[in-house]
Amino acid sequence: MSGARLTDLVAGLPATVPFVGPEAQQRTSGRTFRARLGANESVFGPSPRAVAAMAAAASDAWMYGDSESHDLRAALAAHHGVTPAHIAVGEGIDGLLGNLVRLVVAPGDRVVTSAGAYPTFNYHVAGFGGDLVRVPFAGVHEDIEALLHAAPGAKLLYLSNPDNPMASWHPAAVIEAMLDRVPDGTLLVLDEAYADFAPAGAIPEINADDPRVIRLRTFSKAHGLAGARVGYAIAAPGLVAAFDRIRNHFGMTRMSQAGALAALHDTGWLAQVVTQVAEGRARLAAIAAENGLAALPSATNFVAIDCGRDGDFARAVLRELIARDVFVRMPGVAPLDRCIRVSVGRPPDLDVFAEVLPQALAAALTQR
Amino acid sequence: MSGARLTDLVAGLPATVPFVGPEAQQRTSGRTFRARLGANESVFGPSPRAVAAMAAAASDAWMYGDSESHDLRAALAAHHGVTPAHIAVGEGIDGLLGNLVRLVVAPGDRVVTSAGAYPTFNYHVAGFGGDLVRVPFAGVHEDIEALLHAAPGAKLLYLSNPDNPMASWHPAAVIEAMLDRVPDGTLLVLDEAYADFAPAGAIPEINADDPRVIRLRTFSKAHGLAGARVGYAIAAPGLVAAFDRIRNHFGMTRMSQAGALAALHDTGWLAQVVTQVAEGRARLAAIAAENGLAALPSATNFVAIDCGRDGDFARAVLRELIARDVFVRMPGVAPLDRCIRVSVGRPPDLDVFAEVLPQALAAALTQR
Numbered sequence: 001m002s003g004a005r006l007t008d009l010v011a012g013l014p015a016t017v018p019f020v021g022p023e024a025q026q027r028t029s030g031r032t033f034r035a036r037l038g039a040n041e042s043v044f045g046p047s048p049r050a051v052a053a054m055a056a057a058a059s060d061a062w063m064y065g066d067s068e069s070h071d072l073r074a075a076l077a078a079h080h081g082v083t084p085a086h087i088a089v090g091e092g093i094d095g096l097l098g099n100l101v102r103l104v105v106a107p108g109d110r111v112v113t114s115a116g117a118y119p120t121f122n123y124h125v126a127g128f129g130g131d132l133v134r135v136p137f138a139g140v141h142e143d144i145e146a147l148l149h150a151a152p153g154a155k156l157l158y159l160s161n162p163d164n165p166m167a168s169w170h171p172a173a174v175i176e177a178m179l180d181r182v183p184d185g186t187l188l189v190l191d192e193a194y195a196d197f198a199p200a201g202a203i204p205e206i207n208a209d210d211p212r213v214i215r216l217r218t219f220s221k222a223h224g225l226a227g228a229r230v231g232y233a234i235a236a237p238g239l240v241a242a243f244d245r246i247r248n249h250f251g252m253t254r255m256s257q258a259g260a261l262a263a264l265h266d267t268g269w270l271a272q273v274v275t276q277v278a279e280g281r282a283r284l285a286a287i288a289a290e291n292g293l294a295a296l297p298s299a300t301n302f303v304a305i306d307c308g309r310d311g312d313f314a315r316a317v318l319r320e321l322i323a324r325d326v327f328v329r330m331p332g333v334a335p336l337d338r339c340i341r342v343s344v345g346r347p348p349d350l351d352v353f354a355e356v357l358p359q360a361l362a363a364a365l366t367q368r
Numbered sequence: 369m370s371g372a373r374l375t376d377l378v379a380g381l382p383a384t385v386p387f388v389g390p391e392a393q394q395r396t397s398g399r400t401f402r403a404r405l406g407a408n409e410s411v412f413g414p415s416p417r418a419v420a421a422m423a424a425a426a427s428d429a430w431m432y433g434d435s436e437s438h439d440l441r442a443a444l445a446a447h448h449g450v451t452p453a454h455i456a457v458g459e460g461i462d463g464l465l466g467n468l469v470r471l472v473v474a475p476g477d478r479v480v481t482s483a484g485a486y487p488t489f490n491y492h493v494a495g496f497g498g499d500l501v502r503v504p505f506a507g508v509h510e511d512i513e514a515l516l517h518a519a520p521g522a523k524l525l526y527l528s529n530p531d532n533p534m535a536s537w538h539p540a541a542v543i544e545a546m547l548d549r550v551p552d553g554t555l556l557v558l559d560e561a562y563a564d565f566a567p568a569g570a571i572p573e574i575n576a577d578d579p580r581v582i583r584l585r586t587f588s589k590a591h592g593l594a595g596a597r598v599g600y601a602i603a604a605p606g607l608v609a610a611f612d613r614i615r616n617h618f619g620m621t622r623m624s625q626a627g628a629l630a631a632l633h634d635t636g637w638l639a640q641v642v643t644q645v646a647e648g649r650a651r652l653a654a655i656a657a658e659n660g661l662a663a664l665p666s667a668t669n670f671v672a673i674d675c676g677r678d679g680d681f682a683r684a685v686l687r688e689l690i691a692r693d694v695f696v697r698m699p700g701v702a703p704l705d706r707c708i709r710v711s712v713g714r715p716p717d718l719d720v721f722a723e724v725l726p727q728a729l730a731a732a733l734t735q736r
Contacts, residue, residue, distance in 0.1 A: 004555040004579065004607050005523065007474040013613040021435040021618070036431070045430045054623060055423035061627065062413045062592040063404070067389040091459065091619045098616060106375040120617075127614050155373065187372040211372065224430040227622030239372050245381040246495050248466060249488075250389070251459045254595030255422060255623045259429065 009107060009129050018119040022327045031325055035352040037343040038327035040164070040194075040302045042224035044276055044346065046259065047269035050225060053262035054255040065254040072261045076232055079264060082208040085237040091251055093193055093216045093231040096243075098124045100214065100233070103242050104155045104187060105130040112150045113158040114142045116165065116333035118191065121158055130155070137336060140166045140296055140304070144178050152183045160191040162198050165331040165341045167298035172204040179206065179213055187239075188213040194300035196222035196270065197277055202299055211236045221301055222273055223263040228256040277301045280344030287354045291361055296339070304331070304339040307361075311337035316367050320360035326353055377475060377497050386487040390695045399693055403720040405711040406695035408532070408562075408670045410592035412644055412714065414627065415637035418593060421630035422623040433622040440629050444600055447632060450576040453605040459619055461561055461584045461599040464611075466492045468582065468601070471610050472523045472555060473498040480518045481526040482510045484533065484701035486559065489526055498523070505704060508534045508664055508672070512546050520551045528559040530566050533699040533709045535666035540572040547574065547581055555607075556581040562668035564590035564638065565645055570667055579604045589669055590641055591631040596621075598628040645669045648712030655722045659729055664707070672699070672707040675729075679705035684735045688728035694721055 022039065026032055036043065045051075069089040077084045090096035097120060105111060107129030113121060115134035125132045133154070135146040142163055151157045159178075162169040175190070182188050192215055195203050206213055214235040220226035230252070233240065263269070284303040285295035296304040307314040311334050318330050318340050330340045342353065390407065394400055404411065413419075437457040445452045458464035465488060473479060475497030481489060483502035493500045501522070503514040510531055519525045527546075530537040543558070550556050560583055563571050574581055582603040588594035598620070601608065631637070652671040653663035664672045675682040679702050686698050686708050698708045710721065 004472050004582070004610075005553055006471055006610055007477075009474070010471050010610065010613060015609065015613060017435070017612060017617055019435070019617065021432060023434040023438065024436050027438060039432055041432060042430050045427070051426045051429070054426035054429065057595070058419045058422035058426070058623065058627070059413070061419070061422065061595040062410045064389060064407055064409060064588070064594040065597070066391040067385070067387070068392050070391065070395060091616055095616045095619060103374055103378050104372050106377070109375075185373055214372070220432070226432040226618075227425070227429040229433070229619060229621050241383065242372075242374055242378065244385060245378060245383060248459055248463045249385055249387065250594075251463060251597060253597050253621055253624055255426065256621055259426070 013126060018123045025322070025327065033327040034325040035345055035349040036327045037345050037349060037353060038329040039226070040221060040300070040343045041226045042221060042273060042301065043343070043349055044224060044273045046224035047263045047266035049266045049269070050223070050259040050263040054228065054259040057255045057258035061254055063254060064250045065252050065257055067249040069252050069257055072257050075261055075264050080208070080234060082234060086208040086234055086240060088233040088235065088240045088243045089252060090231050090233070090243070090247065092220060092229040093191065093218045094120050095229070095251075096216060096231050096233050097121050098127070099243055099247055100189065101125055101128050101130065101156070102246055110154040111156045111158070112147055112154045114147065116331045116336040117142065117158060117160060118164060119332065121189075137166070140168045141170065144170065144174060148178065148181050151186050154183075154186050156189050157182060157186050158189045158191065160193070162194040162202065162299035164194065164300065166304050166336060166339070167296055167300045167302055169198055169202045169299035171201055175204040176206070179210070182212050190215045192216060193218045193221055197274060197301050198299045208234055209236050211239065214239060219260045219263055222270055223260070224273065225256075225259055225263060228259050230256050230260040277344045280350060283347075283350050284342055284344065284353075287350065287357060290354075291357055302341055302343045304341050306339050309338065313364055313368070314338050314340055316364035317360050320363040321356060324356040324360060326356050381495060386491045393690070393695065401695040402693040403713055403717040404695045405713050405717060405721060406697040407594070408589060408668070408711045409594045410589060410641060410669065411711070411717055412592060412641045414592035415631045415634035417634045417637070418591070418627040418631040422596070422627040425623045425626035429622055431622065432618045433620050433625055435617040437620050437625055440625050443629055443632050448576070448602060450602060454576040454602055454608060456601040456603065456608045456611045457620060458599050458601070458611070458615065460588060460597040461559065461586045462488050463597070464584060464599050464601050465489050465557075466495070467611055467615055468557065469493055469496050469498065469524070470614055478522040479524045479526070480515055480522045482515065484699045484704040485510065485526060485528060486532060487700065489557075505534070508536045509538065512538065512542060516546065516549050519554050522551070522554050524557050525550060525554050526557045526559065528561070530562040530570065530667035532562065532668065534672050534704060534707070535664055535668045535670055537566055537570045537667035539569055543572040544574070547578070550580050558583045560584060561586045561589055565642060565669050566667045576602055577604050579606065582607060587628045587631055590638055591628070592641065593624075593627055593631060596624040596627045598624050645712045648718060651715070651718050652710055652712065652721075655718065655725060658722075659725055670709055670711045672709050674707050677706065681732060681736070682706050682708055684732035685728050688731040689724060692724040692728060694724050
């Protein structure tokens with residue numbers, strides 16, 4: 001009667017999850033969020049052409065999706081000026097990160113990231129037994145010198161540019177210079193989930209045949225398709241081919257492939273979303289300023305607002321925002337956790353935030 | 369400049385994939401299948417209510433799907449008379465099998481299955497370094513005595529009931545008696561993908577709290593949602609909770625969750641599909657008989673047709689069917705590979721098969 005015996009590795013993993021979703025929070029509270037500004041989703045929605053493509057694909061859902069995501073990979077290759085052999089498609093960057101870690105990280109292997117960077121990457125590293133080394137941010141930036149200093153012997157070196165959760169960015173030239181200093185045997189994992197929002201000069205030119213780096217992109221942010229789970233990697237063909245040895249070959253749904261393909265082609269929609277996001281960032285900065293707080297410069301669809309005190313205070317602000325039905329999140333590590341992280345919303349969403357933030361700040365102050 | 373170094377385990381994995389999809393076959397041939405009868409998809413399509421639910425969800429695709437698949441798990445729990453804590457939802461049975469193997473199988477751990485049973489399970493076992501032991505079928509049935517004989521020391525013991533690829537089944541009482549003989553420390557993986565098509569008395573009653581077994585179900589077959597990738601497991605809460613330690617938490621798309629929920633509630637659609645499948649099985653048996661071949665009894669939405677000679681002959685028949693634009697598959701291991709495996713189609717699909725089979729048989733005979 002003993003049943004399954006988990007592997008020693010799995011038995012040692014915590015039961016915690018990287019993120020609790022907003023639906024789960026709503027079920028716990030019994031309330032509904034007035035503004036959903038916590039997961040850096042695109043409140044502006046997907047392209048209507050993507051919606052139509054997904055609706056049309058629904059009738060064909062009796063057929064497994066194309067296991068090679070051929071049409072989507074071909075379109076992405078054309079978009080980036082590479083070949084389909086340079087493109088791996090997966091169930092969001094989350095899914096790709098999990099498979100990447102599995103490909104490269106054996107138990108005990110060293111992996112380097114920044115303290116406070118993407119928790120789901122850390123979750124996957126722990127899940128495959130990697131030895132995760134975290135280096136502090138330098139101010140609001142991931143610290144490239146410190147990352148490189150820690151890199152020797154590491155299998156993976158994670159960097160997000162633009163950064164999550166601080167919304168900062170490094171110029172392309174800095175990333176390109178960093179790449180030349182990545183040690184032999186280390187793969188740079190360049191998470192560019194927010195690339196579509198970045199200012200000119202932030203996204204590096206990298207030869208897709210360069211074996212030292214894998215770039216990760218997603219349809220979850222600017223394309224507004226978080227719920228369709230489509231991410232992709234750009235890397236040298238040898239590494240891309242390795243994903244085929246372990247991935248869930250029919251894991252990309254027919255609707256998701258169709259939606260992403262249509263979204264990629266609707267460049268007009270993407271452009272207006274990027275414009276609206278820029279306007280929303282300015283509005284968030286203004287709201288912060290009205291409350292005596294500083295919004296950090298942002299190259300993403302969210303803004304980190306420095307609450308001006310310590311992590312306990314920012315956590316109190318966050319709690320009070322959520323208690324007032326505004327879904328936001330915040331960095332998990334000091335000193336970044338002096339900030340809350342607010343996704344750009346439509347004007348009505350930001351009206352709610354503007355209404356509630358002073359109340360949340362006042363309530364948090366009474367808890368000092 | 370060395371880039372990623374794959375783990376020793378991954379470096380030793382073959383580049384082959386368990387299944388080449390029909391779209392990939394079409395791209396290679398430059399032709400379009402007239403009848404798509406190879407992947408045991410439901411040509412009858414999903415419930416119109418599921419299609420409508422997915423189309424409606426497409427507009428909300430900017431939001432990540434509920435990471436807990438709460439509504440779907442609640443509905444499945446009610447359907448099966450268990451609690452949501454007994455239900456794990458994943459990206460098809462394929463995705464769940466991958467995560468299950470990861471939870472339980474460390475490199476070198478013994479796993480037992482039948483020679484010729486589901487290749488994707490074997491792929492996952494290899495992918496996590498398991499030591500896979502295959503026992504022969506007994507005729508057209510998975511050999512329960514042989515499986516139990518090989519089971520001591522195994523972490524997982526795989527059985528499909530009804531069986532894929534032979535479409536046979538064991539009575540519920542046989543499975544229930546088998547469960548009582550599963551060794552301590554071994555988990556029975558009971559793949560019930562085709563349960564909806566099974567005759568009365570084939571599906572066992574199992575206490576969902578029984579730690580010795582995990583049952584796997586899917587929306588890809590009778591519910592016609594292969595392209596939405598929704599599978600689920602029924603198991604004891606401790607094992608279900610373990611999936612949360614490793615899964616891609618936001619991996620279930622919003623459309624897939626909505627479609628599966630609607631499909632589950634459309635019991636009328638399911639019933640008429642099951643009826644049409646039974647009619648199609650009879651038609652396939654008649655077509656086989658007209659060609660002097662024997663169709664095996666089927667508890668699934670496909671029929672194994674014994675081509676009456678050896679594997680080379682059946683492979684020739686398969687090749688000639690595909691050359692005539694009929695997508696079918698066949699078992700990969702002798703002696704099962706004397707058969708081809710034909711999914712039930714609509715009457716026009718089966719008309720095509722009836723037209724082409726005699727030609728394919730004649731062409732295969734000339735290759736003797």
